[in-house]
């Protein structure tokens with residue numbers, strides 16, 4: 322579904338990524354975790370073909386892809402409805418309402434982004450990402466700076482959307498608990514140039530269970546204490 326081969330990636334004369342090979346299967350949810358500055362966003366930009374300035378090759382089996390970023394990136398002078406319709410291929414207001422309902426939003430179609438709370442705006446950005454039924458979604462720290470209850474419920478809603486569309490996902494995050502909860506597989510990276518230091522597979526525990534998440538987190542940290550360095 323997604324094949325990422327990066328021989329190397331430089332910014333000016335600084336090597337950021339080297340010798341990275343990642344394959345993501347259809348319907349898989351992969352998280353990439355690592356310390357600040359190790360190149361996670363750079364890797365995501367290359368994987369999603371936003372950045373083509375690297376040595377290597379990326380293939381994605383569908384061109385129908387969506388993005389979710391840290392900020393909602395809604396167009397400020399358009400209402401929620403207009404923000405969603407402008408990128409919707411089907412222009413189907415019933416489908417838009419259905420997706421808004423999945424993320425817990427009702428009666429907000431005529432509201433402008435500046436009148437939405439941060440959490441609501443982020444929810445709308447999730448709906449926007451799913452509106453054309455993408456086969457693949459790339460996310461860069463999408464739950465950052467949301468309060469805990471909002472982030473938790475949005476994560477649940479997000480998993481429901483992924484299930485509904487059988488979406489393949491690559492998520493960049495700093496948060497190990499979040500990665501354990503959401504993913505099937507986690508890749509840990511270290512710094513300079515980013516090395517893949519550990520792969521953790523078969524995390525199919527997508528039920529929100531804090532105890533279980535903590536157990537897995539402790540298991541990972543006990544087995545691999547070095548991954549603590551720099552970011553946890």
Ligand SMILES: Nc1ncnc2c1ncn2[C@@H]1O[C@H](COP(=O)(O)OP(=O)(O)OP(=O)(O)O)[C@@H](O)[C@H]1O
Nearest residue numbers: 332333337355356357358359360361362363364495
């Ligand atoms: N456009 C750019 N030009 C030059 N250097 C850049 C550019 N973008 C990123 N870098 C550098 O590349 C390195 C990797 O940056 P990147 O944003 O990919 O890391 P990250 O792991 O996503 O960090 P964070 O978790 O803090 O967002 C950093 O040293 C950063 O300063």
